[in-house]
Amino acid sequence: MYARCCKNIVNTVLVILLWLASDLMQEVQAEVEQIIRSLIEEVKKELLITLDDPARHTQLLKLVDTIQCLGIAYHFEMEIDHALQHIYNVYGDHWDGGSTFIWFRLLRGHGFYVSCDIFSDFKDITGSFRESLTHDVEGLLELYEATYMSVQGEAVLDDARSFTITHLEKIAKDHLQRNSSLSRRIQEALERPIHKRLPRLNSLRYIPFYQQQVNHNKSLLRLAKLDFNRVQSLHKKELSQLSVYRHSTSSLPLVLLMLLFVYIYNGWWWKGFDAPKNAPYMRDRLVEGYFWAIGVYFEPQYSNSRIFWVKSFMVSALLDDTYDSYGTFEELDIFTNAVERYTKTHSTTSRWSMTCTDTLPDYMKLIYKALLDIYEELEETMEKEAKTYQLNYAKDMMKEFIRYQMVEAKWRNEGYIPTVDEHKSVAFLSCGYKMLVTAALVRTGDIITEESFKWIDTFPPLVKASSAVCRIMDDIVGHKEEQQREHVASSVESYMKQHDVTNVKNVYEFLNQQVENGWKEMNRESLICKDVPRPVITWLINLARVMDLLYKYDDTYTRVGEELKDNIKQCFVHSMSV
Numbered sequence: 001m002y003a004r005c006c007k008n009i010v011n012t013v014l015v016i017l018l019w020l021a022s023d024l025m026q027e028v029q030a031e032v033e034q035i036i037r038s039l040i041e042e043v044k045k046e047l048l049i050t051l052d053d054p055a056r057h058t059q060l061l062k063l064v065d066t067i068q069c070l071g072i073a074y075h076f077e078m079e080i081d082h083a084l085q086h087i088y089n090v091y092g093d094h095w096d097g098g099s100t101f102i103w104f105r106l107l108r109g110h111g112f113y114v115s116c117d118i119f120s121d122f123k124d125i126t127g128s129f130r131e132s133l134t135h136d137v138e139g140l141l142e143l144y145e146a147t148y149m150s151v152q153g154e155a156v157l158d159d160a161r162s163f164t165i166t167h168l169e170k171i172a173k174d175h176l177q178r179n180s181s182l183s184r185r186i187q188e189a190l191e192r193p194i195h196k197r198l199p200r201l202n203s204l205r206y207i208p209f210y211q212q213q214v215n216h217n218k219s220l221l222r223l224a225k226l227d228f229n230r231v232q233s234l235h236k237k238e239l240s241q242l243s244v245y246r247h248s249t250s251s252l253p254l255v256l257l258m259l260l261f262v263y264i265y266n267g268w269w270w271k272g273f274d275a276p277k278n279a280p281y282m283r284d285r286l287v288e289g290y291f292w293a294i295g296v297y298f299e300p301q302y303s304n305s306r307i308f309w310v311k312s313f314m315v316s317a318l319l320d321d322t323y324d325s326y327g328t329f330e331e332l333d334i335f336t337n338a339v340e341r342y343t344k345t346h347s348t349t350s351r352w353s354m355t356c357t358d359t360l361p362d363y364m365k366l367i368y369k370a371l372l373d374i375y376e377e378l379e380e381t382m383e384k385e386a387k388t389y390q391l392n393y394a395k396d397m398m399k400e401f402i403r404y405q406m407v408e409a410k411w412r413n414e415g416y417i418p419t420v421d422e423h424k425s426v427a428f429l430s431c432g433y434k435m436l437v438t439a440a441l442v443r444t445g446d447i448i449t450e451e452s453f454k455w456i457d458t459f460p461p462l463v464k465a466s467s468a469v470c471r472i473m474d475d476i477v478g479h480k481e482e483q484q485r486e487h488v489a490s491s492v493e494s495y496m497k498q499h500d501v502t503n504v505k506n507v508y509e510f511l512n513q514q515v516e517n518g519w520k521e522m523n524r525e526s527l528i529c530k531d532v533p534r535p536v537i538t539w540l541i542n543l544a545r546v547m548d549l550l551y552k553y554d555d556t557y558t559r560v561g562e563e564l565k566d567n568i569k570q571c572f573v574h575s576m577s578v
Ligand SMILES: *[C@@H]1O[C@H](CO)[C@@H](O)[C@H](O)[C@H]1NC(C)=O
Pocket: 042, 043, 044, 046, 047, 217, 218, 219, 220
């Protein structure tokens, strides 16, 4: 009794200390905010001044490129758009300044469909790229990066890609001894071009590199670092909001910190569904799931949306594992029907009741509840904001996702190997990207209207292409592992059966080509699609980028690799020294 009382006093004192500390932090934070604001103004001015002076347009492009690589472009969206629009209006396809490859990558990256004809200027009369290009490593790298903006049928860019890869590989090898930092940089570029990199991770890599450049700009560097840290502390908060209570810990300060977060955010969630206990088969990876969210959109203004997204993601991962490997066919059938019924009755305001799940085993009741909780806890807020329609779309897409999971369960149950087309029509939806991009739109503020939700619902080419990258990459790395247990036929088996191919390597090669085509398709759509605001397009490409990071060689989401652990530490633990 005495000990308990004493503990309570200690607790109280600690809470007070924590409050005081957080007060102090707030003051420091306010100062930093002020510095960030004035640096932002400085850069905005610089963007305008360089835009006004045609002699400095090349410099302008380089500035925009640097800003993007430093991860601070979201502060200057309007200015950058305005600048590139101006460049496009003035020069069209006939850019005559320097840094042509950067010009091409930036304009295409922002939706301006400039022609690739300009690349022919870099060929000699025999039709090969000029030998002289290989003497300039920077130029070669810029050319290499630009080729990733290509769409289907641009042979000159395909040529440029193999030309640059050949020469860059050679240079990297030759410089291994003499200039190892150059060599490493080339290898990193070859491993993953800028276009496939996640913006947040790219800035992590780029900021230290930029700092080493002798002619770097101190203001830009400072802004990038301060902003990185500021965003990082928001990410940490979100992560604790999501994981509060989830990890029981014996460290008192940690418990108190968590309580503090509960107090501030009134947040608890994943704890409600105790995954290790209720679904031991599940890949229980909240931090990795959150990392995925940061891949899609890391910017502070999407904080609310991110929280919702991670929850949707975690539950979909739980469902995926349940449908894939754990639930019996009968259980899954009942579950699927219950979900169908829920969303129907729900639109007529009758609340979900447990009755339709009576026949389910207990672990499934909990999954069902975890699923409904995601939407129910937001209902009031969304009603107030007059955005209930967003939740309805999110629910519908989740329902659709589950329906397609069920089709796969049926195929597996029957040992059925679908044709390639049949497989696509189901697997591109069961991969979940259509549902997840819908969830990403929820609570993103006024830039997103119902039109964007409607657009996704029609499963347009851009959503399809991102889903294709997701599904096919997942199938390739999953192929070996999954064949060891009973599993639904993937792209690999469907292709092998339909085309009577037995050599797995050939199938992988073909499928990798499909992934590349998916990227070209996304590029094309991002240039011609005017149906949705730019961020929606970016998020879809980012979803594909996450796949490239996590599933290139192995499923590192399931078998968390060193690289991912490292990335997570850098994103959420280590701050930048300013
Ligand atoms: C550095 O960048 C800031 C903001 O873009 C600009 O105002 C300043 O002139 C730059 N300094 C140098 C030395 O280029």
